[in-house]
Amino acid sequence: MTRKRVYSVCGMCTVRCPIMAEVEDGKVKFIKGNPHDSGMKGALCPRGAAGNALITDDERPQYPMIRDGERGEGKWRRVSWDEALDYVAGKLKGIIQEHGPESVLWSDRGGPFRDLHMAFMRGLGSPNYCNHDASCARNVQHAAKSVMGMGRKDVSYDYRNCRHLVLQTRNIFEAINVKEVNGVLDGRENGCEMTVIDIRATVSAGKADNFFMIRPGTDYAFNLAVIHVLLAEDLYNKEFVSRHVRDLDKLRAFVGQYTPEWAEQETGVPAGDIRSLARKLSAAAPAVIWHPGWMVARYSDSFYVSRSAYLINALLGSLGAKGGLPFTNKPGDFGRTGLKKFVDLYPKPEKDRADGCGTTLKHIDGGPGLVHLNYDVMVSGDPYPIKAYFIHRHDPLMALPDPDAIREKWRNLDLIVSTTFSWSDSAWFADVILPMSPYLERDSILACKNGLKSFLFYRARAVEPRYETRADWEIICGLAERLGLDKLAFKSLEELHDYQLEGTGVTRADFEATGQVSLSDEAKYRTLDELSFKTKSGKVEVINDTWEDMGLPSLKPYESPEAPPEGKFRITFGRCALHTQGHTLNNRLLSRKMSENKLWINTTRAEALGIKDGDDLILNGDPDKGTIKAYVTDFVHPDCVFMLHGFGHRLPVESRAFNKGVADHELMKGGLDRMDKAGGGLALQEHFVSVSKA
Numbered sequence: 001m002t003r004k005r006v007y008s009v010c011g012m013c014t015v016r017c018p019i020m021a022e023v024e025d026g027k028v029k030f031i032k033g034n035p036h037d038s039g040m041k042g043a044l045c046p047r048g049a050a051g052n053a054l055i056t057d058d059e060r061p062q063y064p065m066i067r068d069g070e071r072g073e074g075k076w077r078r079v080s081w082d083e084a085l086d087y088v089a090g091k092l093k094g095i096i097q098e099h100g101p102e103s104v105l106w107s108d109r110g111g112p113f114r115d116l117h118m119a120f121m122r123g124l125g126s127p128n129y130c131n132h133d134a135s136c137a138r139n140v141q142h143a144a145k146s147v148m149g150m151g152r153k154d155v156s157y158d159y160r161n162c163r164h165l166v167l168q169t170r171n172i173f174e175a176i177n178v179k180e181v182n183g184v185l186d187g188r189e190n191g192c193e194m195t196v197i198d199i200r201a202t203v204s205a206g207k208a209d210n211f212f213m214i215r216p217g218t219d220y221a222f223n224l225a226v227i228h229v230l231l232a233e234d235l236y237n238k239e240f241v242s243r244h245v246r247d248l249d250k251l252r253a254f255v256g257q258y259t260p261e262w263a264e265q266e267t268g269v270p271a272g273d274i275r276s277l278a279r280k281l282s283a284a285a286p287a288v289i290w291h292p293g294w295m296v297a298r299y300s301d302s303f304y305v306s307r308s309a310y311l312i313n314a315l316l317g318s319l320g321a322k323g324g325l326p327f328t329n330k331p332g333d334f335g336r337t338g339l340k341k342f343v344d345l346y347p348k349p350e351k352d353r354a355d356g357c358g359t360t361l362k363h364i365d366g367g368p369g370l371v372h373l374n375y376d377v378m379v380s381g382d383p384y385p386i387k388a389y390f391i392h393r394h395d396p397l398m399a400l401p402d403p404d405a406i407r408e409k410w411r412n413l414d415l416i417v418s419t420t421f422s423w424s425d426s427a428w429f430a431d432v433i434l435p436m437s438p439y440l441e442r443d444s445i446l447a448c449k450n451g452l453k454s455f456l457f458y459r460a461r462a463v464e465p466r467y468e469t470r471a472d473w474e475i476i477c478g479l480a481e482r483l484g485l486d487k488l489a490f491k492s493l494e495e496l497h498d499y500q501l502e503g504t505g506v507t508r509a510d511f512e513a514t515g516q517v518s519l520s521d522e523a524k525y526r527t528l529d530e531l532s533f534k535t536k537s538g539k540v541e542v543i544n545d546t547w548e549d550m551g552l553p554s555l556k557p558y559e560s561p562e563a564p565p566e567g568k569f570r571i572t573f574g575r576c577a578l579h580t581q582g583h584t585l586n587n588r589l590l591s592r593k594m595s596e597n598k599l600w601i602n603t604t605r606a607e608a609l610g611i612k613d614g615d616d617l618i619l620n621g622d623p624d625k626g627t628i629k630a631y632v633t634d635f636v637h638p639d640c641v642f643m644l645h646g647f648g649h650r651l652p653v654e655s656r657a658f659n660k661g662v663a664d665h666e667l668m669k670g671g672l673d674r675m676d677k678a679g680g681g682l683a684l685q686e687h688f689v690s691v692s693k694a
Helices: 052-056 081-099 115-124 138-148 178-189 219-232 238-244 248-257 260-267 271-284 302-315 371-380 403-410 472-482 493-501 545-549 588-593 603-608
Strands: 003-009 018-024 027-033 065-067 076-078 104-108 129-131 164-168 193-198 210-213 288-290 388-392 415-420 432-435 446-449 455-458 516-518 568-574 598-602 616-620 625-633 640-644 688-693
Touching (some): 052 588, 138 302, 164 271, 193 271, 210 271, 219 302, 260 271, 371 403, 446 493
Parallel strands (some): 164 288, 388 415
Antiparallel strands (some): 018 027, 598 640, 616 625
16 A cells, blocks of 8 residues: 655636645545645635545546537547647648638636746747636726736735725635635634625625625725725825825815715615724724725626725725735745746747737736637637637636627637536537646646745646546647647656746755745735835826726716616626536536525515525526526525526536536626726626526
8 A cells, every 4th residue: 555645736726725635546535735835724625625526527528539520519539649639730730821820819717827828829929818817807907907007916915914804796705715714714813803795695794794785786886985984084094195196186086976875875885884994994004905806707897896995905005014915025026036937938929919908908918818809809800810719727608608609709710629627618619629637637837826925836746647638738738849839849847847947946856845845934025115016107096097098087987887677686696615617516526515506586576576495496588598496585685686606507428517507697698798898807797687486
């Protein structure tokens, strides 16, 4: 009997928590949080604990396949890896020769290992790398840039030292990042007050000191009223603001009309509660975190919700502060050299992005772009054709609204390649399946985690692949070799790691003891004198010229959200601790715990419709509809219904998830055209449905 401990990285969601797998005779026996990482405390969420079920799942793609029928028909031809890679490379060469390298699109879920993906696209000569953020955090990213000149990840969340935490569109205790949860719990033990603003009572709300069940789509009104109180009652941090905030007078004039009494009529939250919250925040400042949100692809003004959250943090002096949002440190901040990037192997492509991000849309980050805008280019051919699409560990047909409309746009493609470890609607519609090994069966390139402290880490393979699957680096390097991208055609993981570690003073052996290499012993905070923002002025900008030049006001007048039509409800959706969007629904362990979603409906509205808890309901999105069970509760706003996202699978190869629950995104007809113009995020919660008993 042979036993070993393998330090690796979870792959059940995009957080990528550090883990330790206990392996016996080539089988994973137990998974826990990496005990050498103080933030993990050995803990893991339910999804991470169910990782072994990915290995034993006989319903996942097990070998390379090429479509042998119409797209989406489910007819496949099993091929060898050589044939699959030769086929993809041959098709790509033909497409590039006819349409140019810019005709290739890539999308993934982002994360710490994307450097290799981006390098592959650069090597081809295409600027069109995308991640999934149009349906997640683009509005937060651009709100951060418009205020601080820096991205959302350039500030950290110092939960352990926080004195008042506000969670708005951030459900920390269900959309679980284990380190964040532990940090919040530590902060709570140290006396941190917590406020939750949401349209329903989440688990996070259940743990809060203050919970405000707000009318859907009115968060911006709430935030403007808080800013009004902070300024009207001189509750803001005058030293921070005088040194680091530009155009305070314009902000003061703008919020003059947005009183708590006005906000009460919009939000349903009593004016006195809004005033009380602002005063509590001032008393706790600067050790305050008003979270700007995570998945905020919700409303057409969600950019401004996030932007106002950053401005509140600035008024309280919490930007850069201990217990607030201190600046994120990188290896250079500790006098260390960071990992060498694969993307630097090739020059920046000559052509601009097809989606216009960073050029015609100069306020939108040109790094990951906006993937849904590229789908329009597939139809129009403007500014040039897109003919090949790599979908890597990503399911746009589940993540984005109106999947039927997306499929129609994809029909203009000559090649769709899915690299995936599980079946998905997008993989089912592909031309080629290149099956990835589940995370416990694959290893990865090195990555760096920045924060108050920085460290390097990598995903080690715990066990050998059970089926004919490969790691993503093996797939990419195999394609690179066939496409003549010699600089990227690494032959082994050792070669990849040695390239990345060049000049860092770190060796591969340094990772063996704990799976991580720390680049600093102590957390680093910047003093008030050391703060410098990356805006043109070097300050927090109430008015940002880039957005103004695009005809997008930095301070947008509030507009009341559209009320649900008579007898209808606004669709809202979210997460739970047991599932990661759509890709864990067929997991053998997790499906036993929760096999379908339910529809949260307010008690008063349910009674008017004759609906009781547990009833079967018809959810009609006109024209699409679905059947779902009722969860009748006082703790969801009467204007909306709520469901967990990711359910309603229709693929026969997923027997455990098949026909379980309703897919919210299928009820969002025309949703690809509903976008927050200022932030780039889709407005996924501006759709309405009717509800009736089945």
